[in-house]
Amino acid sequence: MTGPKPPLEPFHAVEINRLAHARARSGLDVIHMEVGEPSAGAPAPALAAAARSLRGGRLGYWYSDALKERIASHYAGWYGVSVAPERIVLTPGASGALLLAFTVLFRAGERVALGRPGYPAYRNVLKALGMEPVEIPCGPLTRYQPTAAMLEALTPAPAGLVVASPANPTGTMLSRDDLGALAAACRRLSIPLISDEIYHGITYGERAASVLEVERDAIVINSFSKYWCMTGWRLGWLVSPPGLAEEMMSYAGNIFLTPSTLAQHAALAAMDAHEELAAHLDTYAANRRLVMDSLASIGITRVAPADGAFYVYADIGHLTDDSLGFCKRLLADTGVAFNTGLDFDPVEGHRTLRISFAVSAAETAEAMARFGRWLSSR
Ligand SMILES: Cc1ncc(COP(=O)(O)O)c(C=O)c1O
Structure with missing residues (x-):
């Protein structure tokens, strides 16, 4: 077959974000709770380090060994796990x-399992690479997370499994035991387990367990975007199983050369900005409570248990079966931007929405008040 690949589904959050910006340009106010990004910027030491490296002049291609070592020590400090830089x-x-x-783990045509609802790029990047995402429908009974039994029931067996804890859009987590059971199932099937740990550090009770606590050969995905508030700096990392590290590096060098040099300087400093980052967690925790309480008070009670991240994922099936239209009307009428669940669940997402509460306490209170008034006036 020739010609371009079939188009990917659009990211609806981007469309709602565009509408929200258009509204702001026309002079109307907007409360942005549609996109998954902290409204706080990078921590002060990161900005200072970036300013120093800008003044230093040449920002060439560069790979920071110091940052790799610091990330390795982060695994020892946070999880008690030894990871070689x-x-x-x-x-x-x-x-x-x-x-x-x-790219490294799977061949075109291979089937890769993931939970639904889930982060849309898993499904869409797999498709873009010619692989086949196999969605495991997950609901409240399993805290919207796949289980070992669900994985092992798939026929034919998939070539890999992707999980996220805390997850986007639900915020739900996999315990250390859940991760252990999934890792054991992946071992039985001889398939890789990819654990997206991008929301680690943002939790409201139990700390998040890393898959590396139970499985040395799992692949970890992480980033400076969320806990460290550095979305636009575009820096993350992957922890490779020992036997694959060289291959991962050679693919990474060919695909990206290096990540942003400026961001690497800043991230190294960000990793020690504990106090500043902890203050954001207090805001998220208060916002989470406010969103949950406000939803309960307006009769929205089928809400995923948000163990971590900064999202609340709610079933609004009693109010609409067109959550995209619902979010657009809410934005047009009130200036409050929420995201439709369709991004995360193409099958059931027409009846769900995701509220991102990584904004200020005042914005959260105002948004929930407007949402409540809007619903009661409909
Ligand atoms: C679960 C999850 N994984 C990965 C990403 C990508 O993050 P980034 O590329 O900014 O590090 C996101 C962004 O929202 C996410 O929610």
Whole structure:
């Protein structure tokens, strides 16, 4: 077959974001809770380090060994896990790490399992690479996460599994035991387990367990975008199993050369900005409570247990079966931007929405008040 590949589904969050910006340009106010990004910027030491390296002049292609070592020590500090710096591959965001992992691990035509709802790029990047995403429908009974039994029930067996904990859009987590069971199932099937840990550090009870605590040969995806508030800096990393590290590095070098040099300087400093980052967590925790309470008070009670990340994923099937239209009307009428669940679940997402609460406490309170008034006036 020749010609371009079939088109990918659009990212609806981008469309709602575009409408929200158009509204702001026309002089109307907007509360942005449609995109998954912290409204706070990079921590102050990161900005200072970036300014120093800009003044230093030449920002050539560069790979920071110091940052790889610092990330390796982060695994010892946060999880008590020993990771050799050689296993860390720096990438342009978690997006780059996902592209790298899928490219190295799977061949065109292979089937790769993932939970639905889930982050849309898993499905779409797999498709872009000619692989076949196999979605495992997950609901409240399993906290919207796939289980070992669900994985092992797939026929034919997939060539790999992708999980995320805390997940996007639900915020739900896999415990250390859940990860252990999934890792054991992947071992039985002789397939790689890819664990997206981009929301680690942002949790509201239990800390998030890393897959590396239970499986040395799993692949970890992570990034400076979320906990470290550095979305636009485009820097992330992948932890490779020891036997694949060289191959990962040579693919990464060919696909990306190096990640952003400026971002690597900044990220090294960001990794020690604990106090500043902890303050954001207090805001997220208060916002999460406010969103959950406000939803409950307006009768939206089928809500995923948001263990971590900065999202609330809610079933609004009693209000609409067109969540995209619902979000667009809400934006047009009130200036509050939420995202449709369709991005995360092409099958059931017409009845769900995702609220991203990584904004200020005042914005969260105002958005939920407007949402409540809008619903009662419909
Ligand atoms: C679960 C998940 N993985 C990966 C990414 C990509 O993040 P980035 O490329 O900014 O590091 C995102 C972004 O929202 C995400 O939610």
